[in-house]
Amino acid sequence: MSSDAIQPLFEHFRVRARTFFVGNQCAIASFEKPEGQGYLHLMRRGRGEVRYNQGRRSFQLNGPGILFYPRSLPHHLIPADAEGLDLVCATITFGTGVGCPFAQALPEVMHMGMDKVQALGDLLFEEAFGTQDGRQGMVDRLCEVVLIHFVRQALAEGHTQPGLLSGLVHPQLRNALRAIHLEPGKPWSLDEMAASAGMSRSAFAQAFKQTLGMTPGEHLARFRVSLAQELLSHGTPLKVAAFDxxxxxxxxxxxxFRELTGRSPRAWLQQQRG
Structure with missing residues (x-):
């Protein structure tokens, strides 16, 4: 059995990228995105600046690189000169659940040099600026692979907020989290969770709360409701989703569901469809 603690999350909460711009940006572009959606900007060439609202410090762009905004953070891309910025831009969604474990656990903005994913970046730009049929689907999938690199980078460098990803780098909690995520429908007790981590009941509960910012029971409830939202959004009947x-x-x-979202499953689903 694989020891990959992240894979169950990618299986339950599909990360989706949708490319919406490929080309040369020669004027200011503003990104005021709604909640629940992120942005990925891949720059092939050019110089510029990223500015933010409310006095946040700006960020200089110089040459190939990637910017990733996991969640809502309004920003503006400003080219430095008439040559503009050669860009590939995509919107990012992390499933439909209340947990949004990736979006909530990652920093507000992440930057990566193109040299970190050089071969992947070369292929992505070749497809994006090419003329082959199917390039939209190809670029979208490649953007999703880039996101996995960002998650890996955050875990390797410890750049995670208190939450799920912080738990996944904990040498003992990661084992319990992986077990829970593989079998969310199991009637988990605190003792069973602690045993999966190889810890005592009290030590496990304390470490879990300190690392994830919530109790094991709260995490399990949020994770289950997130899964239920995914199932409901894809047409699964409520009774079946509850059992699953x-x-x-x-x-x-x-x-x-109502305690965590403030709405009944029916009302939430109507809002999603609207």
């Missing part, structure tokens, strides 16, 4: 994520009835799921 570990609740004995749709009433039990609905109660926790």
């Amino acid at each position: 994520v570990g609740y004995g009835s749709s009433t039990a799921l609905s109660r926790t």
Whole structure:
């Protein structure tokens, strides 16, 4: 069995990229995105600046590089001269659930030199600025691979906020989290979670709260509701979704669902469709 603690999250919460701009940007571009959506900017050539609202410090762009905004942070790309910026821009979504584990755990903005993913970047730009059929799908998938590199970078460098990804780099908690995420429908007890981590009950509960900012039971509930939202958004009946994520009835799921989202499953689903 694989020891990859991140893979279950990619399986449950699909990261989706949708390319919306490929070309030369010669004027100011503003990105005021809604909640639940991020941005990925890949720069092939050019110089410029990223500016933010409310006095946040600006960021200089110089040559090939990648900017990643996991969640809502309004920003503006400003070319430095008439040559503009050669860009590939994509919107990013992290499933539909309340957990959004990647978006919430990563820094507000991340930067990576193109040399970190040189071969991948070369292929992405070749497809994006080419003329072959199917290039939209190819570029979208390649952008999703770039995002995995950002998650790896955050874990390797410890650049995670208190939350799920911080737990995944903990030498013991990662084992419990992986077990929970592989079998979210299992009737987990605190003792079983602690045993998966190889820790005592009290030590596990304390380390979990300090690292993830919530109790094991709270994390399990949020994770299950996030999974239920994914299932409901893809047409799974409420009763089936409740059973799949570990609740004995749709009433039990609905109660926790409302506590975490402020809405019933039906009202939430109507909002999503709207």
